[in-house]
Amino acid sequence: MTSPQFPGPGGGGRDGGGRVRKLDPADRAQLDESPVSLRRIGALFAPYRPQIALVVALIVASSLISLANPFLVRATIDRAIPEQDVALLVALVAGMLAVTVAASVLGVVQTWISTTVGQRIMHSLRTRVFTHLQRQSLGFFTRTRGGEIQSRLTNDIGGMQTVVTSTATSIAANVTTVVGTAAAMAVLSWRLSLLSLIVLPPAIWLTRKVAQMRREITTARQRTLADMQTQIEESLSISGVQLGKTLGAGPMMSERFADTSHLLADLEVRSQLSGRWRMATMNIVFAAIPALLYLAAGLPATSGGMTIGTLVAFTGLQAALFRPLMSLLDVGVSVTSSLALFSRIFEYLDLVVEIDDPEHPVHLPREQAVGAVRFEDVSLRYDGAHRLALDSVSIDVPAGSSLALVGETGSGKTTLASLVARLHDPSAGRVTVDGVDLRSIPLIELSELVGVVSQETYLLHATIRDNLRHARPEATDADIEAAARAAQVHELIVSLPQGYDTMVGARGHRFSGGEKQRIAIARTLLRDPRVLVLDEATSALDNETERAVQDALDHVSLGRTTITIAHRLSTIRDADQIVVLDDGRTAERGTHEELLAVGGRYATLLAKAGATVPDALVLAG
Template identity: 85%
Template sequence: MTSPPFGGPGGGPMRTRKADPADRAQLEESPVSLRRIGALFAPYRWQIAVVVALIVASSAISLANPFLVREVIDRAIPEQNVSLLVWAVIAMLAITVATAVFGVVQTWISTTVGQRIMHNLRTRVFTHLQRQSLGFFTRTRGGEIQSRLTNDIGGMQTVVTSTATSIASNVTTVIGTAIAMAVLSWRLSLLSLIVLPPAIWLTRKVALMRREITAQRQKALADMQTQIEESLSISGVQLGKTLGAGPALSERFSGTSTHLVDLEVRSQLSGRWRMATMSIIFSAIPALLYLAAGLPATSGGMTIGTLVAFTGLQTTLFRPLMGLLDVGVSVTSSLALFSRIFQYLDLPVEIDDPEKPVPMPREKVDGAVRFDQVGFRYENADRDALTDVTIDVPAGSSLALVGETGSGKTTLASLVARLHDPTSGRVTIDGVDLRDIRLAELSELVGVVSQETYLLHATIRENLRHARPEASDAEIEAAARAAQVHELISSLPDGYDTVVGARGHRFSGGEKQRIAIARTLLRDPRILVLDEATSALDNETERAVQAALDVVSRGRTTITIAHRLSTIRDADQIAVLDHGRVAERGTHEELRALGGRYAALLARGGGAGPTAEEGAVAERGATDVAPRVQARRRASGSEEAGDRVAVEV
């Protein structure tokens, strides 16, 4: 089957292209091996061979049509040879049916091969990216990752079903047509060699002018789409309303739309010029051939049938020839696709399973955590985030981490879940280095509830079951009850089958946080890491959830990044971090009496903090007044309220 090299299926308008500078830059940055590309297609070599054979056969038998037309015009009709006429018509119909069938089979095979290659690559890239560290996702734009998984890998289908088949089809068509033209009339073939080059040059010139306008139009459309996404999303609308930016956003959008109107008009006009140019060319070439055939000096006794057949071949030749001129662009674009995909597949896995893992079945793990001279530095950072941190957290005990913003609390806690690996030192569970534990087993041992709650756009049940797919409905409800969110879910019309909406926008911050806590509790981890897990809750809900956490934390090792005093005062030990180092460590009472950094944090607690008398105690390190302050609070029933100190984190 001869596939149209310009436009989509069915033969849309012809277009010509220039190699995208971004594709060239991609190949210069990350060259791709043809052998590696060939390895992707190697399992399907026989299917590809069949496709090529079908293309060659389809192109070859299609060239018989002009010769059949010549026989009909020169012999069958003038001689009233009915038998020849009938067989010629039957042959024309047979060629049409055969090329159509070949085309269907070719499309089926090439699409199947393309989809399988896409599936394999898509799965490999997705799986490989899942193994990347948080650092990769921090320094990589989310849109870029999505683009490579969808657009770039999706472009693989075009490489297989369009680019490769189009090149094969165009090559066979051009070669076959040129031979057929020479057989029909070598004189007209020589004329074609003179006429075709300027015709092709003019067509490309007009098309390139339109391409520039189209590129500007696409950019304007992208800008408009970005403005719509940014301004009319939930967060964007909230920001616009709170900042009173509505009029400015509307004016900006109007300007973009006005610019787009101008580009649309120019694009349509350039498209019309392109079509007009092509119409002139397609009319001029046959006219010149008719002129040559009619002049005694150039006709050479040419028959009418030969002229009609040659004119048809001439028209057939123009399109695939233009397509072959774009081969370089198509190959560059295809190689750039492979380069971007391979670039992700070649990313090193910074945090991976050990070669010889130490078995850590959950039922045999006590949960003792030790930070042993831990140091850590983020990539491209100018200083260490953690320096020589050594803390023992016995199994079943609790550790609270406090400190100023940027002191390293979240970084230290993230090492327990192995979201990062320490630059120096080690983190152990029951004496086993985390780097010697399989990641799947570690995720069963360590449960994390972070400050930034992320919910899937799915039902509440599906969000909870995301932590443990095999969990029963009874276990899901038990986890929700422990997180003090079961009654809220039950009050919804659809209960646990309620869809949470995009990023959980249907729920308040506290409600989302409790769902996230329930999701973590469903895993029943030996070690809990609570990264300001109650920071988004109101006072009453916080007390309820904290009470639930106190219950479920019994028997588990708990590491809490503190936001309020009510969440850490009963911790077995509190570590105060300062610029990545442990400045102080002890219980609440010990650190308060010490009068150091922890006491200073209490004193700066603001309205939710201690009284002036207790603040003075903290500042000067005195302990004799503390019992009287606590006794007075207990007597007035205000101890709970007074203990809500907002520690800077």
């Protein structure tokens, strides 16, 4: 779904470049798919009713005050100057200045109030969407593009900011200006007003026709610019540069970028040229209408004894009428685009939170928990899946003991482990800690009870200290160093020039896989969880690095309930119990010696891996 173009300030139906806009079919489709209640939009503004009423009053006052100028000009030309009435002339000139000053001050105050209200609404909405998305399950982020989420949080809400602070006030100002100006024109000269009714429609039609010539060029330019930004992001990121160097794709990527840049340059030239045609047409219209008014005023049949002052004042009003009238003709486009933006944001706010805090929470403070985990007849089916990922799995993991999960790829090991941290909820059965159903424990308390170290290590683009403190913001430097020592990464960190203040780089690329993994372990330990889930934490490492990380894991697992998706035979052998999963079911369980004696699935997995030495790998997938 493409992002709608946003109405620009000062013109409800024009984009940022002042171009007349057409209705975007994507906006119409968005509203057909997800209609927006005006009452719901109004609820966003409800807390600011007094400020909004004041803004409307200021807009009306400013527009009406500005209409006094043409009458002051007429009096100056027709009376003060011909009659050499100095006192009247000074008063009229002072009145013109006062009108300008008053309108300008009112405009500043109106802009300040409307922008403040708009920013507060956008802040509230942006925060609500971000917080709501944080509560979504992993499934939502699996099926949703990251760029789409970012676009709604930045582009769409940014576009709504324009709607709130500019479009609505622009419509109000334009309506007031058009109505007031038309009335003032009729008062000044009804004959010239009738002439304007004849001249304006073709002038407006011509201007809109020429302006619409830019739309296709502008659309192509924006699409090409987006392509260029994508190429920059993909090619000049760390991963992109590494891929380009290893594949020797640098020249090809440069040539591709040059082609895109050349196309963009061509489109920019065409866009500027079409813009000049638009401006030329506008200039012709602005020159032609006053010329026709002068002609009408000079002909005996149509002049009606009109004075020079009246003609000058009327011409000024006529010029001020054109732009707001053009904007009002595009109100429908502006409103549709605005509603489409609200629709896209409300779609996210209406997402059901699949894994949420309980209505009636059961508190299990970490200090009181011992960490006994039970899987009670647990089954799980992913959305849209034809078969169960887990099928009636029951496992008892006593407090302080260790459980190793092994099995072929797709057997359900990671899915089962993810239930302990409530990354998913079972479709049937339940998972408990110390006899309490995980769905009854507040999520923030559960994250303190259960720590997870996964295969994929994610480090923030920040210092090592900030990465570790991300797990516990109130942690002291001593706490951070203690966690790093437990993860056996302290010595590495202090050997760096900046120590704990060393920047890890984008996604931690400046560190090796084992170093990143140990930093991640330290980060998890900083929360001091009672239950530790190790999800293939060493599978992507070489043997030597794996041993170093595994030594750290062995050290930190002491005294904690540990659930491990294991690869090293030594880790599995030492586990208090081993569960072999097969197609989501429990195939075998027991100790290393017991399972070898049975000669079943576990023994087969070892045989497939050729496990003849203590550190041989288990085929765990």
